[in-house]
Amino acid sequence: MEPQKLQNILIVCLIFGYALMEWVSRRYKDTVTANGNDTKLELLMFLSLLAIAQPIALLVTGKLCAWLIPDMRGAWANWPVWAMLGLLLVGDDLTQYLWHRASHTPLLWPLHRAHHSAEYMSIRVTYRNNFLYYMLMPGLWIAGIFVYLGFGMTYAIYIVVKIAVILGAHCAWRWDEPLYKIRALRPLMWVLERTISTPATHWAHHAITNDDGIGHYKGNFGNLMFIWDILLGTAHITRKFPAKVGLIDDRLFGQERWYHQMFYPFFQSRREHTALKFGGRPYDDSQAPTSTVTST
Template structure:
């Protein structure tokens, strides 16, 4: 068994990550953290988003690496191979994570892009599988895939693979309903550790706030906390919110339970739900309800 887990860690960029997901997912199910929230439609969407892209985009990135990069960057293969491993890892961390911050942020701030990212926020729960819950076109243009492939081509393969493994694990760990960072807030002796960690890296508390159904109640903050791995980008660009608390409700206040195929493949397939942002001739972004009213409704529902 020990050898199995050692092998899983060594293969985080392959089948090892699936072991990690299965372990966290099993904990969520065992403790009933998704009870009553994970509908059939959600299950299909989450599983399709978790499994199918791994086959599709492996081939796409392979083509990009073997055919496109040699064409657009001729003679530059292994040009950065002289860079030390640690420096290479730092370059990759900053380059990829900063690009992801802006990619994510723009999908919240530009109406037409929001509909591609909306799928990720439609879940009324947090879970390890929510990390992969994305419209296929949002995934297809993720900058990290192409930047990583380019850096590997340029000779930073080792650092790139290490970062990719770390990024994948951390991202899943921040989406899970297992609120493992709570221990840092519970014990005063650990508060200095929490203060540093939550300003350096994204944590479950800060990312759960981003998935909240409310904004402006002191906990939910879906208009910020855009960081993928590093939370420092939110601090630098003024989109940070730290409360050390977890939202009572997750998802989108105007979500209409669009079928899984419309959420995954919009705009190829439209939602049959009239008035949905994913429906034919639907609005790019629905007018937000008065946030104070939303907050009050959520609080009343929680009290009941």
């Protein structure tokens, strides 16, 4: 079976599997409060990533490589799997960590803000971002080079594992929560939560506030590997989950429209306290009333 076809089949199975667990556990029904605006943003971003951003990155890098290094097509196909995975972890996952971290700076925040504007956690949030967030993501383009060099099947398996972790980190079904309570699993969970992203560490990144000691929206940037946060000093591990996720300015001034979130800077918001217009600034969460950030 072709790597791309196998990859797509496994990804579809993962999505349905996590969706089933969200439903069976009742977490989706009890916690996901999405409206039509959320659905349009999440659905269109997911489709645009699959149909536009990823294909363009693979196509363009393939064409450029064929032009600049025509003799290198498939040249690394016989590398050992561990070497390919090591290069993918650095070239794709570490660069995505750095891109994600940079996207929390004022310059790039408008391209990532949509991901944090959801007031719930679910697999549907996973690819909720601005369209340019993925078009400009370095790892997506670097991956195209690796595919050209012959990483085909290894890359497909790597992506499936990565998506399994990322979907799990956003899932409304918090798969790690009961495992922390099993004494025999404590050593394993200690290692696991420092190696890959888990719901506890990633939900903290989506928290609406850091004041409770659980939220950590200025850290926990890891996608597949949480170890980047450990090594680069941005990790915060509590094994607890924030009472609320989302953005304070949305709660105070109303949700941004889906097309402003997805297509900024081509469409710009007129809302008060917005990052989605030239010269705009988000609301300073230090000024937020206590009632907007604590559990009810």
